[in-house]
Amino acid sequence: SAVISQKPSRDICQRGTSLTIQCQVDSQVTMMFWYRQQPGQSLTLIATANQGSEATYESGFVIDKFPISRPNLTFSTLTVSNLSPEDSSIYLCSVKRGAPDNEQFFGPGTRLTVL
């Protein structure tokens, strides 16, 4: 398995500000993902964080709103910019090691509340 930590675990932010979430994995992984889980909803994939290149965003998510960095194989950050109350969610980091192991592991999540 992979042990994933996220910082912060929770935060309360004001409208218009930004929050950067860090994801650290205890071993090198090939793929890292960021998901959002809005209150009472399922998980929605925001983007795939690519090491050394721009992230790949899913439909409905853009780089200006959710800039992502992945400087190496064990670390990634997600920034949620220009916050509004609709951004209140749990943000989860997820990783996969790659073939032949196709299991995906999830971090504990960061609970964001925007006032």
Add this chain to the structure above:
Amino acid sequence: AQSVSQHNHHVILSEAASLELGCNYSYGGTVNLFWYVQYPGQHLQLLLKYFSGDPLVKGIKGFEAEFIKSKFSFNLRKPSVQWSDTAEYFCAVNAPPGSSASKIIFGSGTRLSIRP
């Protein structure tokens, strides 16, 4: 692109009842299938997974799921539920490594409530 459907949004059962949660997926190629559970206030945990081989897979806590390729289904079952099974259950699918679809996509989730 792949997608996952969970038709039961909220299931309410009494303890010792049998459980079956439906999951259907759409994807034309080889898939890997998962069931995750999220207990109240906790983070996501893997219940079981199907990669290949025996289509009947057994997971933790007495759960099992059956992959029926012809029906594009991967239903979750448990013969006798307990109050502690109260949680949100998510079905998920992804394609094997190397595929452009190799990222987990989740269903909308099924909330399971068990009456003591």
